[in-house]
Every structure is written in structure tokens, then in C-alpha cells.
Amino acid sequence: MSNSENAIEVTNLVKRYKDLLALDHFSLTVKAGEILGLLGPNGSGKTTTINCILSLLTFDKGDIKVFGKEMKPDSYDIKREIGVVMQDVAVFDELTVYENIDYFCGLYIKDKEKRRKCVEETMDFVDIADYRKFLPKKLSGGLLRRLNIACGIAHKPKLIFFDEPTVAVDPQSRNRILEGIKRLNEEGATIVYTSHYMEEVEQLCDRIVIMDKGKSVAVGTKEELKKMIKNTETIKVEVLGLTGKQISELRRQPHMYEEEYSDGMLTLRYSGGRHNLVRLMEFFKEHDISFGRVVTELPTLNDVFLEITGKELRD
Ligand SMILES: Nc1ncnc2c1ncn2[C@@H]1O[C@H](COP(=O)(O)OP(=O)(O)OP(=O)(O)O)[C@@H](O)[C@H]1O
Secondary structure: OOOEEEEEEEEEEEEEEEEEEEEEEEEEEEEEOOEEEEEEEOOOHHHHHHHHHHOOOOOOEEEEOOOOOOOOOOOOHOOOOOOEEOOOOOOOOOEEEEEHHHHHOOOOOOOHHHHHHHHHHHHHOOOOOOOOOHHHHOOOOOHHHHHHHHHHHHOOOOEEEEEEOOOOHHHHHHHHHHHHHHHHHHHEEEEEEEEEHHHHHHHOOOOOEEEOOEEEEEEOOHHHHHHHOOOOOOEEEOOOOOOHHHHHHHHHHOOOOOOEEOOOOOEEOOOOOOOHHHHHHHHHOOOOOOOOEEEEEEEEEEHHHHHOOOOEEEE
């Protein structure tokens, strides 16, 4: 059953590259109007998922619907409504900024006047109009990214895929890209955003799908994902020379379920409890232990990933 509220419905997708199982019964729903984040470590299957949805790759099993219709390689009516911005910049070196955007826009919009308007609006949107006559090789890295984005969105698609658009981008350009994506969404586009940077996904996305080894391991808003795990707080303290006895005493503190101590850094993970830090400070005082920097952290998406898969997102 298809639901018209959904921009994308992927069901039980299986994709093999020879012996490698890249997608293992992967399912995904993207609601119309949302920013959906696909978060997973390198090699978890994010790009493969996108390429299957776009019908650029064949797959072994499963079902893909876009805007309620089955997606096929010749679904040109659907493809016209889709924009794609990939990680690698893909523009023509011999065409100027304007000509590049015009070329990609021209794949979808034949009417010259309409196209001219789209290209102008897009150049304004990514703030590249001052460079319209420049060839790509004359652009800085940040501008080149903006050109790459412009080429993917100039035909005003309803559904836009951003596949790791901020890899190797300086922080200022990264923020501009994220702001631009938010604006596109506010103007009505549904966005699928893939990344292995959890901070970006937290900042940008309405809902998040966490992938690992071709599977969807958790789905929800960031608040929902964080409620799925037992961790509610992590405290890190720089402290030298703790004895084994002190550590086993610490282990008996209420709400604490895991401790690590290495290289002078004590990491304590708690589930519940409102005065964990105060209790810890009291312990240090009682035992006359001096300590350095203290940091307390609320759960992050990395903690969600860690608890579900047993490894760090950044592996
Ligand atoms: N054309 C291919 N031939 C063989 N194996 C492939 C091919 N493309 C991807 N893979 C493998 O499939 C798995 C999933 O790759 P994919 O690129 O989809 O992951 P990803 O999550 O997008 O990773 P990244 O963050 O590095 O882009 C990886 O193990 C990868 O090595």
C-alpha cells in the first residue's frame, strides 16, 4: 500500500556487489516535506541506497516507490522532480558557471525563458552570480561546491538528495551549505541528506535513519533515538593515579553502569539520576583526589550508535 504523504518508500531492499552484501533488507520511508538524515559510517550503504532509489543501480530484491509510483530507469516523469548533489563535484571544466547551471537545468527545462529565470534564481540562491563568467578551475573550493549544488537544484526539484555535500569543506562553507539546505526545505523541497557527521545530521534533520552494514539499525527524531538507549549522561574527568580500589568503589555509585579509565581520563556513563556529578565530586573530596577538567555530556547520536552496534560512528 502506498501512502501519498510519503515521498519515498523503500521496502526490503537487497543489493549485492558480487559477494558483498551492501544492502541487507533495508527499508526506508521519507515523508513529504521533511529533511531525512541517513547517518552511518563509511561503507554502511548510504550511497548505494541513493543510487538504487535513483534507478542508477540495479538491485537484487525489494521495492522502491517515489511519489507513490514504482521507480524504474525510464521513470522520466519522476526523475524530473528529483535533484541530486553528490559528494564529488561533477561540472564541465570548459563551461562557465552560468553555462554549467544552464546545461544541467536544460536537461529538465526546455523553455529558454523559463530556464534563464531558474538559472538566475539559483545563482542568487547559492550566491555565485558574481562569478557567472568564471570557469570552474578559477573558483575556490567553497565556490565550486556551491556551483555543484546549483547544478543539482536549478530545475526546482521537489525531492533533493545530498550525498555527503560537506566532506572536505571548510567550516564557513559548510554552514552556508547547511543553511541553504534548510531554506530549500522551507520552500517546500523534501530532502534526503547522507552524512557520517552526526553533528550535522542532528542540526539539520527532522528524522534520522542510522545505518550499519547495509541495515537500518534505528529510526526516529533525535529525541526519540536518544530515548531508545539507557545512557542519559556521560561524565569525563581528567584525574591522575586512581587506584583499583577507588575505581571499584566508584563502580558502586548509583545510576552508573560503565566506567573507563585510561591515560588519566575517567569516563563514567550513567542511566538516570539527577545528582551524578555532585555525588562524584563528593567522592573525590572524601578521598582527597585532585582532578583537572570535568565535562558532562548528554547522549549524542554516537552514543545511540555505540549502544546499538557496539562501535563508534567515526570508525
Ligand atoms: N561498485 C562497487 N563495487 C563493489 N563494491 C562496492 C561498490 N560500491 C560500493 N561498494 C561497497 O559497498 C559497501 C557500501 O558502500 P557505499 O558507498 O554505499 O557506502 P556509504 O555508506 O555511502 O559509504 P561512504 O560514506 O564511504 O560514501 C561498501 O562496503 C563498499 O565498499
